[in-house]
Amino acid sequence: MVATYETKTDYKVVGKTPIRHDALEKVTGRAVYGGDVKAPGLIWGDVVRSPHSHARIKSIDTSDALKLEGVFAVLTHDDFPIAEERELESGEDVVNLKRDQANVMADDKVHYKGHVVAAVAAVDRNTAEEAASRIKVEYDVLQNVSDVDSAMSDDAPIILENLVGDHLGEDVPNTNIAKIFRYEFGNLDDAFNNSDLVVERTVTMSMIHQGYIEPHNATAIWAEDGQITVWSSTQGSFGVRSQTAGMVGVAESKVKVNYVEIGGGFGGKTKVYLAPIAALLSKKSGGRPVKLVMDRTSVFEATGPAPGGKIRMKIGVNKDGKITAADTDIMFESGGYPGSAVGAAANCIFACYDLPASRITGYDILVNKPKSAAYRAPGSPQASFAIEQVVDEICEKMGFDKLQFRIDNAAHEGTRRGDGVRFMRIGLEECLEAVKESEHWKSPLGEAPPGKTRGRGLASAYWMNGGGKSTCDLMLQDDGTVTMNEGSADIGGTRTSIAMQAAEVLGIPVEDFHPSIPDTDSIGWTGTTGGSRTTYTTGLAAYNAAHKLVDELKERVANLWETEVAKVSFQDGVFTSNGETIGIQELAGKLDPTGGPATSTASVNLADAGNAYGVHICDLEVDLATGKTDVVRYTAVQDVGKAVHPQYAEGQVQGGAVQGIGWALNEEYFITDDGSMANKSFLDYRMPTSLDMPMIETIMVEVPNPLHPYGVRGVGEVPISPPLSAAAQAVGQATGKRYFDLPVKPGRILEATNGG
Amino acid sequence: MAHVFLPYVLRKYAGGVETVDMPADTLGELIEKLEDNYPGMKRHLIVDDALKPGLAAIVGHTATRRGLLQKLTPDVEVHFIKAISGG
Numbered sequence: 001m002v003a004t005y006e007t008k009t010d011y012k013v014v015g016k017t018p019i020r021h022d023a024l025e026k027v028t029g030r031a032v033y034g035g036d037v038k039a040p041g042l043i044w045g046d047v048v049r050s051p052h053s054h055a056r057i058k059s060i061d062t063s064d065a066l067k068l069e070g071v072f073a074v075l076t077h078d079d080f081p082i083a084e085e086r087e088l089e090s091g092e093d094v095v096n097l098k099r100d101q102a103n104v105m106a107d108d109k110v111h112y113k114g115h116v117v118a119a120v121a122a123v124d125r126n127t128a129e130e131a132a133s134r135i136k137v138e139y140d141v142l143q144n145v146s147d148v149d150s151a152m153s154d155d156a157p158i159i160l161e162n163l164v165g166d167h168l169g170e171d172v173p174n175t176n177i178a179k180i181f182r183y184e185f186g187n188l189d190d191a192f193n194n195s196d197l198v199v200e201r202t203v204t205m206s207m208i209h210q211g212y213i214e215p216h217n218a219t220a221i222w223a224e225d226g227q228i229t230v231w232s233s234t235q236g237s238f239g240v241r242s243q244t245a246g247m248v249g250v251a252e253s254k255v256k257v258n259y260v261e262i263g264g265g266f267g268g269k270t271k272v273y274l275a276p277i278a279a280l281l282s283k284k285s286g287g288r289p290v291k292l293v294m295d296r297t298s299v300f301e302a303t304g305p306a307p308g309g310k311i312r313m314k315i316g317v318n319k320d321g322k323i324t325a326a327d328t329d330i331m332f333e334s335g336g337y338p339g340s341a342v343g344a345a346a347n348c349i350f351a352c353y354d355l356p357a358s359r360i361t362g363y364d365i366l367v368n369k370p371k372s373a374a375y376r377a378p379g380s381p382q383a384s385f386a387i388e389q390v391v392d393e394i395c396e397k398m399g400f401d402k403l404q405f406r407i408d409n410a411a412h413e414g415t416r417r418g419d420g421v422r423f424m425r426i427g428l429e430e431c432l433e434a435v436k437e438s439e440h441w442k443s444p445l446g447e448a449p450p451g452k453t454r455g456r457g458l459a460s461a462y463w464m465n466g467g468g469k470s471t472c473d474l475m476l477q478d479d480g481t482v483t484m485n486e487g488s489a490d491i492g493g494t495r496t497s498i499a500m501q502a503a504e505v506l507g508i509p510v511e512d513f514h515p516s517i518p519d520t521d522s523i524g525w526t527g528t529t530g531g532s533r534t535t536y537t538t539g540l541a542a543y544n545a546a547h548k549l550v551d552e553l554k555e556r557v558a559n560l561w562e563t564e565v566a567k568v569s570f571q572d573g574v575f576t577s578n579g580e581t582i583g584i585q586e587l588a589g590k591l592d593p594t595g596g597p598a599t600s601t602a603s604v605n606l607a608d609a610g611n612a613y614g615v616h617i618c619d620l621e622v623d624l625a626t627g628k629t630d631v632v633r634y635t636a637v638q639d640v641g642k643a644v645h646p647q648y649a650e651g652q653v654q655g656g657a658v659q660g661i662g663w664a665l666n667e668e669y670f671i672t673d674d675g676s677m678a679n680k681s682f683l684d685y686r687m688p689t690s691l692d693m694p695m696i697e698t699i700m701v702e703v704p705n706p707l708h709p710y711g712v713r714g715v716g717e718v719p720i721s722p723p724l725s726a727a728a729q730a731v732g733q734a735t736g737k738r739y740f741d742l743p744v745k746p747g748r749i750l751e752a753t754n755g756g
Numbered sequence: 757m758a759h760v761f762l763p764y765v766l767r768k769y770a771g772g773v774e775t776v777d778m779p780a781d782t783l784g785e786l787i788e789k790l791e792d793n794y795p796g797m798k799r800h801l802i803v804d805d806a807l808k809p810g811l812a813a814i815v816g817h818t819a820t821r822r823g824l825l826q827k828l829t830p831d832v833e834v835h836f837i838k839a840i841s842g843g
Contacts (some may be wrong), residue, residue: 087809093838169765181838182764194763343810343838416798419837420761424817444822467819603758607818707818 007704007711009640010573013504013578014710017647019378020496021171021515022261031261034217034233040288042219044074044272046128046292047282048118048135050110053368054159055139057108060118064134068107070123071131073284075277077117081249088246095248098338099160104247110139111159112370113335113675114301116273121281121290144675148309148331148365151176159336159366166517178338179364181443183346183419186357191325191559199394202312203386205742207305207333210375211659211687214263215299219276219291220244226287228255228282232275235265235489236528240275241520247276248283253267255279259517265491266659300680304373305669307332307340309365311386312351321400324411325357326350327420328386334364335371345379348721349387350418351462352428352613353409353563357455360418368675374530377463377717381660381724384461387723389740392457392732399650402458403441404617427703428460428613434517434699440617442633447500448734452621454632457729460615461721465714466531467606469540471524472545475554476501476598480585481512487526489537490517492716493648494529497732500644501539501710505546506584507573524603532714535644536609536705539712544602553587556594575648575731610705610713614638616657616722622734624753627746629665629731636722637699641713649715654696656719662688663720664727668743758828761835769794783813784824786834799838812839827842 008014025031035427062074083101087094106115112134115618118135122128143157150156158174167171167180192198218232228250234240237257245252262269272294281290294303309332316324328349334340342362351359393401416422433440435458473485484499495515503510526538550570557575558565568577568668573584591598619633638655643649666686679685704711728739737752757777758808762770770776770793778793778828780786792800801808812819813826820826828834 092822169768184764285827346838413822419835421814421835421837422817422833467821605821 004706006707008709011504012507013500014511014642014644015646017645018496018500018510020493021499021513022490022495033214033263034219034231034260035214035293037219037231037260037291038219039219041376042289042291043121043123043285044125044128045121045278045290046118046132047277048132048137049298050106050113050115050117052110052139052141053113053144053155053398054142055110056142057106057110057117058138058140058444061136061710062118062658064136065116065131068127068131068134070127071120072286072288073121073281074135075119075280075284077102077105079280079284082203083361088242095243096339099241101247103337104273110303111510112756113677114298114370115336116302118334119277119281121285127193130287144673145176145366145368146673146675147367148333148363151365151367153342153402158455159368163338170260177364178334178366179365182359182361182363184359185416185420186325186358188325188327188359191357191557192316195324196319197394197398198316199312199390199397199687200312200314201390201393203389203740204310205308205382205385207308208375208663208667208669209300209305209371209685210266210268211266212264212266215294215296215752216269216273216303217293218274218278219289220275220282221287221289222279222283223287226250226254228279229281230255230275231260232257233260233262233269234594235262235269235491235530236390236518238487238525239270239528240272241271244275244279248279256521257521258519259489262489262491266376267378268304268585270530271373273303274338277667296678296682300685301677302370304335304371306375306378307334307372307523308669309333311382313386313390315390315394317366317394317398318515319398321405321408323353325354326353326355327359329361329363330383331363331365333367333369333372333687335369336508337365338364338366340364340372341374341378345383347417347419347464348380348462349383352406352411352460354411354415355418358418366662369669369671376656376659376720380463380718381663381721383730384459384721385724385742388459389728392729393738402433403436406460423611425706426611426613427701430701430703431613431615431637431639434637434701435615435617438617438635438637438699439635440697444617448621452623452627453734454619454621455730455733457726457733458615459722459729460613461718463532463612463718464610464716465612466533467537467609468527468533469603469605470526471601471603472498472538472541473601474545474599476506476549476588477662478589480508480588482506482508482517483515484513484542485518485523486515486538486542487523488534489529491529491646492652497535497644497648498539498542502542502546505543505550508584510693524601532612532717533587533609536708536712536714537604537606539644540606540708541602541604543709544604545600548600548602549598552598552600553584555589556591556598559594560590560712567653610641610707612639612713612715612718614718614722616726618723618726618730620727620730620734622731622749627749629693631661631727633698634694636703636719638715639703639713640715641708642702642711644710649700650698652716654700656716657696658688658693660720661693661727664742664744666743666745681746757831759831759833760786760790761833763836766800769796770800780823780828782827783815783820783834786828787824806809810839812837
């Protein structure tokens with residue numbers, strides 16, 4: 001069964017705020033990112049992208065490109081081996097190799113604008129670009145499928161013609177609905193019939209991009225011996241290895257992925273787009289290293305955004321303030337291929353409430369837009385928006401206090417989630433109580449300046465958090481420092497938060513750790529940095545490796561002192577036996593006679609990470625003349641289990657909140673009728689900047705996770721979810737209207753308040 | 757006796773009930789017994805002698821990493837839900 005722990009409370013390292021190990025390299029510009037990779041004989045790749053959102057490829061003529069001096073190779077889907085029609089567990093994600101290969105390079109059809117149809121490799125970037133422009137592609141343009149409603153209509157063009165949909169367990173051909181699934185318990189009909197009020201609404205939302213600053217990139221060498229070496233900006237080197245190997249038709253052991261720093265991912269760098277192309281171009285170019293880097297337009301048009309779609313939400317309540325039942329249909333745009341975050345949305349959507357009856361129906365729907373990907377708590381933000389908007393309306397109509405209503409109906413240990421699973425120890429009630437006691441909640445909203453009005457919103461959200469496989473290696477150096485290798489891409493300071501957990505065990509200052517993230521040949525299989533799993537899972541591998549190292553060192557001490565291992569004890573970095581003591585760092589220099597270097601390694605494969613809850617308060621002002629919104633005060637409350645490095649945890653909460661605020665108020669894929677994205681640059685895709693935001697106040701609640709010795713829970717994802725409804729509610733209160741469509745942008749506010 | 761929370765799509769094989777109780781020592785044995793008692797269920801749960809990709813088996817409160825070998829304690833709850841992916 002699953003190991004549980006009695007949480008430690010007296011810490012010497014955990015809970016402190018040391019400077020991150022990668023700080024100097026990053027602030028001085030020495031850190032190596034994918035775009036910095038150089039190799040002898042490096043050549044450049046470029047791709048040809050479809051100008052149409054839905055079209056059949058009639059022909060591809062590469063002859064003019066090949067005639068250009070300096071061109072080494074061209075690539076189309078015909079150059080890819082036939083990928084198996086199988087699903088691959090890749091980190092926390094499931095990859096359908098054949099479809100993901102077709103997403104990397106279109107086979108007979110393009111499924112969205114920007115879909116890659118061919119690639120070239122040439123002596124330099126300009127030549128590659130010129131060669132790509134010489135490739136002629138003839139298309140038979142098909143009708144664009146723009147949204148979930150048009151995709152589900154009877155006369156909708158079928159996007160993926162060999163798709164057999166799974167509709168509640170039945171095989172259904174000729175459909176754009178890849179999957180319909182349901183979770184249900186309790187008697188909904190009776191519950192709704194016996195409710196004092198039932199509110200039913202439908203909310204809509206557009207696709208949203210993660211907006212990481214660093215674009216996707218990959219460099220690959222396919223050597224003469226068949227060994228492939230890859231550098232790529234990714235949240236998971238092992239995911240790149242397995243996906244690349246599967247798509248180019250080699251064994252995983254033939255691919256080595258080198259770790260490079262990552263300039264943001266937020267879930268969007270869990271898929272591969274360029275590495276298989278770079279590898280095959282290298283093979284066709286005689287083993288030369290080939291490098292590809294996307295531009296911003298390509299990142300927006302052709303890499304996975306969070307799914308848009310719509311959610312129908314129906315909730316019943318009684319006069320005593322208790323929810324009687326809830327029923328929802330979640331319809332997500334998966335993009336050009338199946339596989340949206342609708343499953344995770346279903347796990348999350350009712351997870352903040354203790355429900356006696358529940359039904360959740362999920363729909364995974366193809367549309368002619370880029371294949372969706374994970375984005376920070378994938379599915380949870382949309383789910384939170386849907387339920388919290390309806391809960392807010394219920395509170396207003398029934399005269400319930402919106403905070404007390406959430407407390408009275410809060411999920412707790414033993415509550416069934418919407419999918420039926422019972423919770424272990426969770427911290428939602430503690431978060432809600434922290435809101436109640438917060439300075440922000442106790443403070444009046446304050447008066448807005450002339451021409452503006454103010455409103456306040458309150459919303460909660462949930463994310464499961466992930467576990468999975470991770471590995472950590474430790475070596476005690478002669479000088480008492482520790483070399484630590486671990487397999488998780490560091491996207492939020494996890495080198496340090498992982499090292500701190502080993503340091504706590506060993507009693508060695510974390511500043512004396514040298515953490516590294518080696519290539520996939522040099523560390524055990526480690527899952528993708530995603531699902532808020534890394535500090536928990538890889539941290540636990542480090543914790544276990546540290547205990548193994550202590551056990552090894554006890555044997556060395558026993559050897560040195562000519563005593564029995566059982567008589568050697570260890571506490572706070574000091575070994576003791578028969579009145580003799582030696583510190584671990586002093587011992588480090590005396591190990592050679594006892595067997596040489598002291599090393600340890602530990603791998604884990606963990607179940608769920610202990611759930612995360614966040615509750616946010618948003619105060620904002622609306623300019624009634626322009627519809628412009630300004631967040632004036634914001635507080636994020638979150639159960640973090642145990643904050644290993646409180647500054648990093650706080651930074652995750654603040655960053656997530658800001659991304660959620662952008663989702664709520666401004667961000668959207670603005671798609672024209674022909675399936676083109678109109679706002680495909682950072683000038684037009686309006687993400688919030690530091691100038692738009694007040695300080696995000698954070699209150700970290702620590703309800704220990706029983707699955708971790710320090711009580712650690714994942715932190716990074718759930719803070720993006722509550723802002724969608726918290727901000728929308730605030731706009732609603734400020735303007736006296738309710739908003740069910742995201743984003744709540746100035747135009748929508750003006751439409752609601754002035755009739756446009 | 758494992759207390760199995762049937763996924764919605766499997767309930768039709770068991771007369772529409774939400775839960776069934778089934779004696780089994782492992783998850784694999786449980787699925788075989790479900791199939792014996794309610795033919796048709798297995799294909800929704802197993803492919804190539806392993807849990808279907810994208811499916812998570814929850815034993816107690818947490819997703820098992822031992823697949824069909826997962827031991828079942830008496831009176832444990834078992835759920836089959838969609839596996840999550842994170843960002």
